[in-house]
Amino acid sequence: MTSVFSYDPYRRIGVEGPIERLKQSNGYGERVVDPEPRGRIHDEHIKKFPNLTHLRHVGLGYSHITDESVADVCAGSHLEYLGLSFNAITDETIVHISRHPGLQHLTIIDTAISDNGTRRLRKALRSCRVIR
Numbered sequence: 001m002t003s004v005f006s007y008d009p010y011r012r013i014g015v016e017g018p019i020e021r022l023k024q025s026n027g028y029g030e031r032v033v034d035p036e037p038r039g040r041i042h043d044e045h046i047k048k049f050p051n052l053t054h055l056r057h058v059g060l061g062y063s064h065i066t067d068e069s070v071a072d073v074c075a076g077s078h079l080e081y082l083g084l085s086f087n088a089i090t091d092e093t094i095v096h097i098s099r100h101p102g103l104q105h106l107t108i109i110d111t112a113i114s115d116n117g118t119r120r121l122r123k124a125l126r127s128c129r130v131i132r
Helices: 019-023 043-047 067-074 091-097 115-124
Strands: 002-005 055-059 081-083 105-107 129-131
Touching (some): 091 115
Parallel strands (some): 081 105
């Protein structure tokens, strides 16, 4: 299983250094990335990943990503876990997330996804635990 996690101040995982160090392991078999000193991933960092189809667990909480990046992350991957809390994402993201019937866990705390959008996600992803 391959994972990409942004810096999360509550979990304290990440790799010091540039995005090129993506292949380093955190000791738990997960690959982590910390692309800038403060650990924030931006839309332009997501564009640098050449092939995201192998991803299963992606934690991008507390990053600076938008709906465009979520579309890139979701394209072709087989996500099981997706953490998007504390980002500027909207209901436009729902179309991309809903295409992953294997998604088991989704966190969208403190985003601009509406109550109606959350209901649509829960309806589309019945076996997914959506935390808002």
